[in-house]
Amino acid sequence: xxxxxxxxxxxxxxxxxxxxxxxxxxxxxxxxxxxxxxxxxxxxxxxxxxxxxxxxxxxxxxxxxxxxxxxxxxxxxxxxxxxxxxxxxxxxxxxxxxxxxxxxxxxxxxxxxxxxxxxxxxxxxxxxxxxxxxxxxxxxxxxxxxxxxxxxxxxxxxxxxxxxxxxxxxxxxxxxxxxxxxxxxxxxxxxxxxxxxxxxxxxxxxxxxxx
Amino acid sequence: xxxxxxxxxxxxxxxxxxxxxxxxxxxxxxxxxxxxxxxxxxxxxxxxxxxxxxxxxxxxxxxxxxxxxxxxxxxxxxxxxxxxxxxxxxxxxxxxxxxxxxxxxxxxxxxxxxxxxxxxxxxxxxxxxxxxxxxxxxxxxxxxxxxxxxxxxxxxxxxxxxxxxxxxxxxxxxxxxxxxxxxxxxxxxxxxxxxxxxxxxxxxxxxxxxx
DNA sequence: CTGTTATACGAACGGTCGTGCGAATAGTTT
DNA sequence: AAACTATTCGCACGACCGTTCGTATAACAG
Numbered sequence: 001x002x003x004x005x006x007x008x009x010x011x012x013x014x015x016x017x018x019x020x021x022x023x024x025x026x027x028x029x030x031x032x033x034x035x036x037x038x039x040x041x042x043x044x045x046x047x048x049x050x051x052x053x054x055x056x057x058x059x060x061x062x063x064x065x066x067x068x069x070x071x072x073x074x075x076x077x078x079x080x081x082x083x084x085x086x087x088x089x090x091x092x093x094x095x096x097x098x099x100x101x102x103x104x105x106x107x108x109x110x111x112x113x114x115x116x117x118x119x120x121x122x123x124x125x126x127x128x129x130x131x132x133x134x135x136x137x138x139x140x141x142x143x144x145x146x147x148x149x150x151x152x153x154x155x156x157x158x159x160x161x162x163x164x165x166x167x168x169x170x171x172x173x174x175x176x177x178x179x180x181x182x183x184x185x186x187x188x189x190x191x192x193x194x195x196x197x198x199x200x201x202x203x204x205x206x207x208x209x210x211x
Numbered sequence: 212x213x214x215x216x217x218x219x220x221x222x223x224x225x226x227x228x229x230x231x232x233x234x235x236x237x238x239x240x241x242x243x244x245x246x247x248x249x250x251x252x253x254x255x256x257x258x259x260x261x262x263x264x265x266x267x268x269x270x271x272x273x274x275x276x277x278x279x280x281x282x283x284x285x286x287x288x289x290x291x292x293x294x295x296x297x298x299x300x301x302x303x304x305x306x307x308x309x310x311x312x313x314x315x316x317x318x319x320x321x322x323x324x325x326x327x328x329x330x331x332x333x334x335x336x337x338x339x340x341x342x343x344x345x346x347x348x349x350x351x352x353x354x355x356x357x358x359x360x361x362x363x364x365x366x367x368x369x370x371x372x373x374x375x376x377x378x379x380x381x382x383x384x385x386x387x388x389x390x391x392x393x394x395x396x397x398x399x400x401x402x403x404x405x406x407x408x409x410x411x412x413x414x415x416x417x418x419x420x421x422x
Numbered sequence: 423c424t425g426t427t428a429t430a431c432g433a434a435c436g437g438t439c440g441t442g443c444g445a446a447t448a449g450t451t452t
Numbered sequence: 453a454a455a456c457t458a459t460t461c462g463c464a465c466g467a468c469c470g471t472t473c474g475t476a477t478a479a480c481a482g
Binding site for chain 2: 035036037039040120121123124125126128129134137138141142168169172173175176177178179180181183184186187188193196197199200203
Binding site: 423424425426427428429430431432433434435436437438439440441442443444445446447448449450451452 | 453454455456457458459460461462463464465466467468469470471472473474475476477478479480481482
């Protein structure tokens, strides 16, 4: 049966162009969605911003929900590339977590998303009422909390944190400090809140206070 | 000049009906805006939900922005009545702050706003790009942080907290715990995150760990 | 009663939304 | 060169958006 299962001899270089524009669309969509929201992001404005036609853009997605899901996936890819991977260069445990927090807080101010953290903005978006959007966002937030907990577990093994702490609770506290920094920074336009987030994460990870 | 400056002898009871419907509109608007967002809240749907005509509703406001601002004011009034005033019944200092946190977290789950905390949702809303909306939200968030700091100051005078702590930093941390509880609860639909918020606030206010 | 005024309504406006379709274009393969 | 196909476009649709306006209603004043 699988006589011609050899993949169509790599010939299809015809799809390259489409993939490139698709990526360009999604990067602009992610940027725009951080300020306009996933639901408020309109296909017309996005097309205008990219200087292509509305239908030419729309041809890449079967519906607005698909565009939203693809935008979330693109944003996740960007966070992976810009924050997670660099943080993994730091030694495990507390150092890695501190590195991530610093990278994140700088990303809020100088990163590609003018509306602060893309995922915090999306979590509060009306689009979260679509089940598939909610599931996608929850999966990513779950991975983030898992990453925090993993670092905390490593820190505990390295005796950087007392054994008594609850990793899930501490991960929640760190997450809250980062979210609070993002929100207050956006609302007041005052970078001191980013510094408060930095300080708070360090305080949470300095063992004496402990669990 | 002011011969007839005596205010029209209180006669105007004619405005009573309008004020009542205006309040009804704004309460429904605040509820709806917590899920649809301040910008996504449409006049048509709001009118349909209230079973009045679109123009009848619109007559109460000169523009959508005015509706948004009035909705924010109504929500602030509700928070004042349901959270701040009751919290002030508790003794000053740590007790008052803990009482507020508990009230807030219950409000997220059982309060009149199906989309969690109205103000957290609104802060991430595209409507924040309107200057007057942003200013109104920032003023309220500023008052909240101020309330936290005041309680922390009282707690310090009552020797419930060490003198070394930074009230602004601690207020920021408490705010972050509450925001994180709201966000994660909405995203995962898991009430354990509300409990994590409760625990975190208590941990932050138990002096030993301190600043 | 008549007159006044606050309140609500119906209908319509110009625009933009998401979405579909058939034709034109461009790039690759024979 | 011709044939094929991925990509893009122009155009149109029905629905809803915020907003305006003229009109009806209903409560009060005199």
